[in-house]
Amino acid sequence: xxxxxxxxxxxxxxxxxxxxxxxxxxxxxxxxxxxxxxxxxxxxxxxxxxxxxxxxxxxxxxxxxxxxxxxxxxxxxxxxxxxxxxxxxxxxxxxxxxxxxxxxxxxxxxxxxxxxxxxxxxxxxxxxxxxxxxxxxxxxxxxxxxxxxxxxxxxxxxxxxxxxxxxxxxxxxxxxxxxxxxxxxxxxxxxxxxxxxxxxxxxxxxxxxxxxxxxxxxxxxxxxxxxxxxxxxxxxxxxxxxxxxxxxxxxxxxxxxxxxxxxxxxxxxxxxxxxxxxxxxxxxxxxxxxxxxxxxxxxxxxxxxxxxxxxxxxxxxxxxxxxxxxxxxxxxxxxxxxxxxxxxxxxxxxxxxxxxxxxxxxxx
Amino acid sequence: xxxxxxxxxxxxxxxxxxxxxxxxxxxxxxxxxxxxxxxxxxxxxxxxxxxxxxxxxxxxxxxxxxxxxxxxxxxxxxxxxxxxxxxxxxxxxxxxxxxxxxxxxxxxxxxxxxxxxxxxxxxxxxxxxxxxxxxxxxxxxxxxxxxxxxxxxxxxxxxxxxxxxxxxxxxxxxxxxxxxxxx
Numbered sequence: 001x002x003x004x005x006x007x008x009x010x011x012x013x014x015x016x017x018x019x020x021x022x023x024x025x026x027x028x029x030x031x032x033x034x035x036x037x038x039x040x041x042x043x044x045x046x047x048x049x050x051x052x053x054x055x056x057x058x059x060x061x062x063x064x065x066x067x068x069x070x071x072x073x074x075x076x077x078x079x080x081x082x083x084x085x086x087x088x089x090x091x092x093x094x095x096x097x098x099x100x101x102x103x104x105x106x107x108x109x110x111x112x113x114x115x116x117x118x119x120x121x122x123x124x125x126x127x128x129x130x131x132x133x134x135x136x137x138x139x140x141x142x143x144x145x146x147x148x149x150x151x152x153x154x155x156x157x158x159x160x161x162x163x164x165x166x167x168x169x170x171x172x173x174x175x176x177x178x179x180x181x182x183x184x185x186x187x188x189x190x191x192x193x194x195x196x197x198x199x200x201x202x203x204x205x206x207x208x209x210x211x212x213x214x215x216x217x218x219x220x221x222x223x224x225x226x227x228x229x230x231x232x233x234x235x236x237x238x239x240x241x242x243x244x245x246x247x248x249x250x251x252x253x254x255x256x257x258x259x260x261x262x263x264x265x266x267x268x269x270x271x272x273x274x275x276x277x278x279x280x281x282x283x284x285x286x287x288x289x290x291x292x293x294x295x296x297x298x299x300x301x302x303x304x305x306x307x308x309x310x311x312x313x314x315x316x317x318x319x320x321x322x323x324x325x326x327x328x329x330x331x332x333x334x335x336x337x338x339x340x341x342x343x344x345x346x347x348x349x350x351x352x353x354x355x356x357x358x359x360x361x362x363x364x
Numbered sequence: 365x366x367x368x369x370x371x372x373x374x375x376x377x378x379x380x381x382x383x384x385x386x387x388x389x390x391x392x393x394x395x396x397x398x399x400x401x402x403x404x405x406x407x408x409x410x411x412x413x414x415x416x417x418x419x420x421x422x423x424x425x426x427x428x429x430x431x432x433x434x435x436x437x438x439x440x441x442x443x444x445x446x447x448x449x450x451x452x453x454x455x456x457x458x459x460x461x462x463x464x465x466x467x468x469x470x471x472x473x474x475x476x477x478x479x480x481x482x483x484x485x486x487x488x489x490x491x492x493x494x495x496x497x498x499x500x501x502x503x504x505x506x507x508x509x510x511x512x513x514x515x516x517x518x519x520x521x522x523x524x525x526x527x528x529x530x531x532x533x534x535x536x537x538x539x540x541x542x543x544x545x546x547x
Contacts, residue, residue: 006384006391006399006517178426179384179399181391271424349429 002183009149009175010035012182013079013105016153018045021188023074024052026065028084031117032173033107036079049190059084063091063104070100071217073196073204075157079105081173082123083114085131092166093132096234097219099203101160101167103153104138108172110345118345119173119265124319127170128293135231137238139167139245140292142263146180148290154185159245163237164203170292172315174265174347242294249288250299252278256285258361259303261324262313263289265347270313272350277357284357295323301331309336309361313353316341336361365420367505368428372413372445373437378492381518382435383414386496389506389514390418400426411440418505435499437478439463452547454502458495466544473544474502481536490533497537508534 007015013036017025027037037055045051056062062078069076080088085106095102108123110116127140139159141152149171156167196204201212208214221227252274253259262270267288277284287303289296304310310328312321318339325337340356342348369386373379383399390397400415415431417423434445436457442464449455451470459465460479476498482491500506506514511534515527 004391006388006397174400174427177401179387179397180423180426181397265427269425269427272428273425275424347427349427350425351429 002186004181004183006179007146007182008035008177008179009143009146009171010107010177011039012146012149012184013153013169014039014043015184016150017077018043018049018051019185019187020154020157021049021075021190022051022077022157023190024054024065024069024076025078026054026056026062026069026076027078027080028056028059028062030081030084032109032119032176033079033081033105035176036105036107049187051190059087060091063088063095066102066104067091067095067098067100070095070102071098071204072206073191073200075101075161075191077103077105077153077157079107081107081109082111082120085123085126089126089132091132092138093130093134093136094219095166096132096136096138097134098217099164100217101157101164103156103160103167103169105169105171107176108170110343116345117173119315119347120343120345121172121264121266121315122317122319122343123170124292124314124316127168128295128323136234137165137293139163139165139241140170141167141247142170142290142292143175144264144267144288146175146178146182149175150182150184154188159241162245163241165237170264172265173345238294245291246294246296247290248296248299249290250303251286251288253285253287253303255283256303256306257283257308258285258357259307259310260284260286260313260353260357261289261300261310261320262286263292263320266313266315269348269350270353273313273353273357276350276354282357282362289320292320295327297323297327297330300324300327301333304328304331304333304335307335309338311353311357311361312337312339313348313356314339314341315343315347317343366423367418367433367503368431369416369418369433369435370413370428370431370445370448371416371435371437372411372441375410375412377412377437378489379412379437380414382492382496383416385493385511385514385518386416386418386499386506387514388518389510392510392513392517393506395419395506396421396423398423398426411438413441413445433499433503435495437495442466456495456499456502456541469545470547472502472546474498475542475544476537476540477542478537481540482533485529485533485536487529487533490530493530493533494537494540497534497539498541499537500534501538501541
């Protein structure tokens with residue numbers, strides 16, 4: 001097991017989808033994630049595992065193909081970049097409202113609008129607070145290495161099926177375009193139709209069986225009492241996610257006097273900034289949320305009692321910082337929480353992060 | 365040991381694939397590696413650069429603003445990256461097309477006539493392998509057998525007959541490195 005390769009993050013998404021037994025990929029090309037579909041088309045998984053790969057007419061077409069395939073209990077994935085995800089937002093809301101599992105990969109680029117093709121983290125709000133209409137949440141995973149791009153495809157789909165809820169890998173052009181060593185997972189066979197009926201027979205719409213009533217998938221409910229109950233059930237699921245599937249990483253936090261909080265690519269840059277700071281004798285740690293929803297409120301609250309200040313480092317104008325401030329404030333802590341961000345496709349350098357920490361918190 | 369390298373030149377010079385072969389050579393030598401390209405919308409032309417990091421430890425940031433080594437293949441890249449070499453670091457450049465040679469006095473500077481050597485070899489496409497050879501003379505971060513394995517791993521098998529020619533180019537570059545300034 002464990003084939004070692006040097007691959008781009010985008011290529012790994014494609015390879016991991018094939019290996020984890022995906023039934024289908026539907027997408028539409030956009031920089032900086034076009035390698036996902038390119039790799040799938042080159043690999044021709046339809047000859048190998050039977051996985052379908054289809055270029056839709058648009059992102060709107062792709063997400064509704066996902067909606068349909070997910071409704072039949074198939075394991076399906078799509079990918080796009082920021083403007084394309086906005087086009088998918090309506091479909092994602094319907095999938096969440098219909099309680100269907102799927103995996104959506106957003107390889108973010110600078111925005112708003114068509115923006116740039118360089119890396120950004122400006123879709124944090126969109127990913128974690130909804131994106132489409134209605135009270136729904138996605139399970140949001142933020143990989144910070146090519147290895148995690150591999151691992152989170154299987155994990156994202158597993159959680160999506162556990163909760164019957166769409167999951168998103170929120171990454172960006174940096175992790176998507178960079179190459180690193182990756183240990184690929186072993187192949188998991190695709191489920192057969194019999195296995196799908198056995199596991200998901202209570203909800204899939206793959207033809208009514210003589211032994212059961214027909215299943216109906218819809219997000220529409222004319223009775224608002226029933227709709228409120230649906231919403232309450234959704235909220236219970238979201239609370240359960242926080243109890244059971246919260247993921248985060250604490251790096252050098254034990255003796256930290258200052259804390260950096262960063263996810264994905266920014267966390268990689270901050271890792272270097274932690275080393276640079278410690279070389280100068282400044283005790284800095286890093287908290288890296290791995291699930292952005294659910295968000296690691298409790299670990300942050302615990303650290304807030306120990307440190308002199310927090311710097312939230314993001315490639316945006318200040319989005320995750322709102323969740324950090326809530327977590328810290330709700331715990332009754334008065335520790336300063338500052339923000340350092342670059343926008344529009346610019347990646348901050350480790351030296352810049354250290355300078356911001358010194359300037360905004362330590363006061364030099 | 366960690367080696368942080370920027371390779372910068374024009375699109376089409378083989379900057380990204382040189383970085384890829386170097387990264388693969390590191391993988392073959394059981395090192396941690398990262399390869400991060402700076403990409404624009406164009407397929408050819410324009411400037412292209414790639415940051416390659418080889419290390420014995422987990423690599424933190426794949427994006428840097430100071431480097432142990434800068435391999436510079438055009439004037440725009442010289443202007444941008446000469447100031448970003450760490451003091452005591454290494455700058456290697458091909459003088460072809462360089463109007464303003466490097467002026468830093470606190471770094472080691474080498475020259476490689478990559479364009480000329482590749483032309484003498486009869487295949488200008490081997491230019492990037494000549495430069496790679498020169499780099500490995502200045503900084504022996506990976507052994508030659510790892511480069512050969514890296515080429516085998518990174519090139520599709522239909523191109524494997526080109527490996528001997530590429531290795532010859534690496535060797536010529538290795539022999540052709542000229543020291544300009546040592547600190």
